[in-house]
Amino acid sequence: MQHPCTNNTNWRTRLVKKKATSIIWPGTPLPRAFFDRVATKVAPQLLNKVLASEDGRAGRIVEVEAYLGAIDPAAHTYRGKTPRNAVMFGPPGHMYVYFTYGMHWCANCVSGPEGDGCGVLIRALEPLHGIEQMRAARPRVASDRDLCRGPARLTQAMGINGAQNGLDLVSAHDGFTIVDDGMAPPKARAGNLRIGISVGKDFPWRWNVPGNRYVSGTTAQRR
């Protein structure tokens, strides 16, 4: 059966209804215009920003990957709009959450003009706040280093799943948002090759915070 939140026509009306009290982490919400640029420009600028939940969990974004719609064979949107990827074709600044490998959820923020199907996959967070809740959400993990070190790990730690598909990360009224707490992105540097894909491997569209111990992948993949 199709997950209700991936239903093309209903995804907007099926969002979490509860009114946000406040997003705990202090910082400035990113403006809509921040996301309204090509994903390869947005992605590295997203490093060192903070993904925060209204329930108190928050983590600094230390690794991202860009996916560029119609020109990118590794993008879910490469072959056009489907119920699953509909959110990515929607307005920038929303969260596209997908299910993969039969058991994992991953989160992107839609970036670029509406209709282009582009986005940025959040690949790793440095836990900042609500760490006890993250541990509770991932009871089998021994080291705090592994709480959010990987795209499916961080969604589990933050409590993100299909129910959050389509949330508006800009409004700060949907329970999750991305804020700027004053830390600048790392100095510009060339992107790494992307991980975990079978096509489109040649595009250097993965960026991380150099030297940060919460970045995913092997040493060779981190550089």
Added chain:
DNA sequence: AATGTGATCCTCT
């Protein structure tokens, strides 16, 4: 640190 394997089910062809 690198490699191999099993888990598990949705999505589109």
Added chain:
DNA sequence: GAGGATCACATTC
């Protein structure tokens, strides 16, 4: 019906 924007654990170096 095939494969996937992955993780956890075991093994080996």
